[in-house]
Amino acid sequence: MAEHPDSGALSETYLQISPNILASFPKFRPPVDLYVFDPSVGRTGRYIRGGERLSRDGQAEVARYAEEGLLYLLRDDYRIYAEHLSRKLGLLLVEEGFQPQEVAEIFFIALRNRMAEFLNQPTEDTLEALRTDVAILAEYIWIDPGRVAFLTHTLERDYDLAVHSVNTMLIGLALYLRLTGGKVEKTVLISLILGLLLHDLGMVMVPKFIRDKERYLVRRDRESIERHIEAGLNMVRRLKIQDPIILECMDQHHERLDGSGYPARRFDGGISTTGRLCAVADSFSAIVGDRPHRSARDTAEAVRMLAGDGKRYDQALTALLAQVMAERVTA
Numbered sequence: 001m002a003e004h005p006d007s008g009a010l011s012e013t014y015l016q017i018s019p020n021i022l023a024s025f026p027k028f029r030p031p032v033d034l035y036v037f038d039p040s041v042g043r044t045g046r047y048i049r050g051g052e053r054l055s056r057d058g059q060a061e062v063a064r065y066a067e068e069g070l071l072y073l074l075r076d077d078y079r080i081y082a083e084h085l086s087r088k089l090g091l092l093l094v095e096e097g098f099q100p101q102e103v104a105e106i107f108f109i110a111l112r113n114r115m116a117e118f119l120n121q122p123t124e125d126t127l128e129a130l131r132t133d134v135a136i137l138a139e140y141i142w143i144d145p146g147r148v149a150f151l152t153h154t155l156e157r158d159y160d161l162a163v164h165s166v167n168t169m170l171i172g173l174a175l176y177l178r179l180t181g182g183k184v185e186k187t188v189l190i191s192l193i194l195g196l197l198l199h200d201l202g203m204v205m206v207p208k209f210i211r212d213k214e215r216y217l218v219r220r221d222r223e224s225i226e227r228h229i230e231a232g233l234n235m236v237r238r239l240k241i242q243d244p245i246i247l248e249c250m251d252q253h254h255e256r257l258d259g260s261g262y263p264a265r266r267f268d269g270g271i272s273t274t275g276r277l278c279a280v281a282d283s284f285s286a287i288v289g290d291r292p293h294r295s296a297r298d299t300a301e302a303v304r305m306l307a308g309d310g311k312r313y314d315q316a317l318t319a320l321l322a323q324v325m326a327e328r329v330t331a
């Protein structure tokens with residue numbers, strides 16, 4: 001028997017399962033242990049173990065408990081339920097019981113999966129699904145920009161294109177909120193989030209063995225990689241994306257202040273703020289990711305590397321990056 005979840009949905013130990021949350025689980029086989037609060041004895045006991053099958057009557061009973069606010073799960077199980085909730089992101093805006101680090105994890109899973117689907121099949125349908133989740137994230141951040149501190153803690157180390165895209169987006173978003181002091185417009189947030197997510201879209205056209213090399217590239221490999229900019233822009237044009245923020249992020253994230261970048265070898269003022277911001281976020285996310293030929297560097301080292309490279313990276317932004325990384329929150 002566990003303790004009474006006296007503060008209801010805000011309990012430290014339990015998360016109350018509303019009918020909406022319950023609906024995100026498979027009906028007859030809940031993925032997590034379910035607990036029921038018994039008001040007559042003031043205690044919470046386990047109803048069923050995760051993965052066990054509920055009978056039809058059991059299912060109806062569980063649905064009733066949820067209606068009455070008596071159904072709970074353990075917060076410690078959140079990695080399991082996060083997978084399920086990531087398919088119903090809108091719940092994060094209406095349910096009040098989630099803790100910010102749970103929400104951050106659920107957003108990460110959802111966006112990584114949506115991004116992987118879109119990269120796999122970049123069509124209007126998968127783009128629409130991605131856009132829907134991006135709008136929910138924008139709303140969530142717009143309500144309270146301070147929430148981004150939890151999101152930047154969820155970066156993953158894998159160097160998979162979907163993970164890299166989400167990591168880049170979270171860092172870029174945090175930078176942007178710092179830069180603007182949190183005074184942001186929702187539509188701009190949506191565009192920036194999409195731009196950061198899509199920055200490397202054209203990479204799907206580059207053979208993976210060349211993408212993974214990074215070092216010891218022969219000239220032909222380098223040209224092939226550099227073409228990911230044009231390839232990505234062509235792909236979004238076909239998807240009828242014309243938003244300048246998205247296009248700048250895709251077009252300029254490899255431009256460097258000293259003119260050593262690509263594709264247009266722009267200098268200083270020729271690179272927009274969005275382009276500079278995407279460059280810092282993208283490079284940081286690449287450095288902290290695991291690559292086939294080297295393991296990931298830690299975040300403090302990544303910040304030092306970029307802050308020490310004032311010739312190529314905007315130092316006002318790398319200073320903000322240092323602040324963002326210092327203020328990440330885990331709990």
Ligand SMILES: [Fe+2]
Pocket residue numbers: 199200228253254
């Ligand atoms: Fe790129």
Ligand SMILES: [Fe+2]
Pocket residue numbers: 164168199200282286
């Ligand atoms: Fe990138």
